[in-house]
Amino acid sequence: MNAALRLPATGGFTAPTVDEMHLPPFFELGTFEFGKQMLLILLSVVLIAGFFMWAIRRHALVPSKAQYLGEAGYGFVRNHLGRDIIGEKEFRPYIPLLFTFFFFILVNNLFGSIPVLQLPTLSHAGSAYVLAGIAYVTWVFMGIKRHGLGGFMGKMTMPPDVPKLLYIFLIPIEFLSNLIIRPVTHALRVFATMFAGHLALMVAASMTGYLISQASLISVVSVGSAVLGIFIYFLEILIQVLQAYIFTLLFAVYVQGALQEGH
């Protein structure tokens, strides 16, 4: 092997680990640690509220560009996620929640692809658990309110048109999958994709940095990993938007399932 192409024997490449995603907190109040994630969440609230209030600052029959953009975003969530899935009669009370879920997750995910910020808030599981918890409590509460506790449990655990004997097996399985695994995967789906995407980006970036720092011909290879990193970056943007859509869509589907009559 050519000596110029040989990697140095010592100080080889070490891939970034999970621990490097836990940045040190900015300041601490007792046991409460205020970190970058929390700052980003506050920033996202300011950004979303600011944008939509700015977009509707002047109501006009012929909308300005900003108003059009705001209305298009609102209309998308209202019509495609609310009306089409929950149904014409029932969707109105859920619009605020659907709207908040979609834009909160969208903006927080996109923070992962904005230089300098570059950290998807939901790559820490805590915020994902809270979001999925709000969704879970909402659809279970609305389902129980509509059908009563017994009726709701029956809907969730007893699929229709099955021989009675099979219920011995089906009730525990359905209970587990509908009422326990469902909220857990609802939270973990958005967390895991953000976490994995951020980690993949970190690996590509640190690999590029390491290869460039090699004072030999091998630094040319860094072009390959840089291209890979850019590819992952754009793939991440796609996934970030898709995950915000899927989270909101699943919430709408769960609400619809809890509300519908009969089986």
Place this chain on the structure above:
Amino acid sequence: MTGSLSAIGYGLAAIGGGIGVGLIFAAYMQSVARQPESQRVLQPMLFFGFAVVEALAILGFVLAFIA
């Protein structure tokens, strides 16, 4: 050779999810190719089915980090 067995475990867990998601998208494309106007109805179903099938792969991913 050193490394983590849970990475192999997650690779195995991803096979099932990969096949399932592939089948769902294949069926979706075929339906839309045969009947383009069904796209609006099928698209939410597509993402719902995709999300449900993906759940197993997600559980595998998390378990790989916990183990």
